[in-house]
Amino acid sequence: MITITNLSKNYGKNKVLQDVNINIPENKISFLMGENGAGKTTFIKCLVQLENYKGQILFDEKEFQDVRDEVLAIYDDAPLYTNLSGIENLDLMNFRKLKKKECYNIALKYLSGDILKRKVSTYSYGQRKKLFIALVEICSPKYLIMDEISNGLDYESMKGLKKSLKEWSKNMTIILTGHQFDFYNNLIDELYIVKDSQITYFENLDLNKENLGDIYDENII
Numbered sequence: 086m087i088t089i090t091n092l093s094k095n096y097g098k099n100k101v102l103q104d105v106n107i108n109i110p111e112n113k114i115s116f117l118m119g120e121n122g123a124g125k126t127t128f129i130k131c132l133v134q135l136e137n138y139k140g141q142i143l144f145d146e147k148e149f150q151d152v153r154d155e156v157l158a159i160y161d162d163a164p165l166y167t168n169l170s171g172i173e174n175l176d177l178m179n180f181r182k183l184k185k186k187e188c189y190n191i192a193l194k195y196l197s198g199d200i201l202k203r204k205v206s207t208y209s210y211g212q213r214k215k216l217f218i219a220l221v222e223i224c225s226p227k228y229l230i231m232d233e234i235s236n237g238l239d240y241e242s243m244k245g246l247k248k249s250l251k252e253w254s255k256n257m258t259i260i261l262t263g264h265q266f267d268f269y270n271n272l273i274d275e276l277y278i279v280k281d282s283q284i285t286y287f288e289n290l291d292l293n294k295e296n297l298g299d300i301y302d303e304n305i306i
């Protein structure tokens with residue numbers, strides 16, 4: 086479980102998050118829903134210490150630095166070595182220390198050999214996303230955080246990712262954010278609303294029956 090206690094984050098006078106207290110359960114898919122600028126990415130950046138904040142974030146009672154090699158965060162400006170090939174990037178970022186050949190074989194499920202051997206600077210937006218998705222399978226992290234992962238993926242890749250996320254969540258604590266509710270409907274286990282500097286857990290909702298678009302209309306607008 087990830088425990089967030091009294092988390093506050095300001096950018097100057099903009100109080101993006103104020104005294105947030107939530108728990109993210111283990112081995113579930115938790116989804117953060119909120120309008121543009123609500124603070125979803127900020128929250129994720131706090132989780133992985135890319136932003137300073139007030140409060141406490143613990144991963145199964147441990148500080149981030151003690152679980153750093155078990156956390157994988159994927160967000161739009163996540164860094165890649167653009168002068169290196171896709172496979173060289175995977176080899177460098179692979180914290181499970183799989184052999185390069187094993188990384189390559191896993192990555193082939195997501196990108197062709199030709200693309201994997203090309204410099205990342207030549208990749209399309211969707212191909213960069215697929216490289217990170219391959220990294221999830223290579224690293225098999227305990228905690229997986231994906232900010233707007235479905236953006237830029239083609240239909241087949243989205244279907245494949247949805248299936249993989251379900252499978253991964255048997256052994257992974259997963260946090261997702263996004264706006265394309267078609268992708269997140271019938272996928273997520275837990276829902277959190279990000280609004281007015283707060284993150285609120287939605288209790289007792291049957292997410293398999295309820296439509297995220299309707300929940301958004303009723304609770305966010």
Ligand SMILES: Nc1ncnc2c1ncn2[C@@H]1O[C@H](COP(=O)(O)OP(=O)(O)OP(=O)(O)O)[C@@H](O)[C@H]1O
Nearest residue numbers: 096099101119120121122123124125126127128279
């Ligand atoms: N580095 C920054 N400096 C100043 N303000 C920032 C910075 N990053 C984000 N903000 C502001 O913080 C607020 C929350 O932004 P954030 O990116 O977390 O929103 P979001 O919920 O992820 O939005 P979206 O759905 O559009 O991706 C916004 O008002 C944004 O303008």
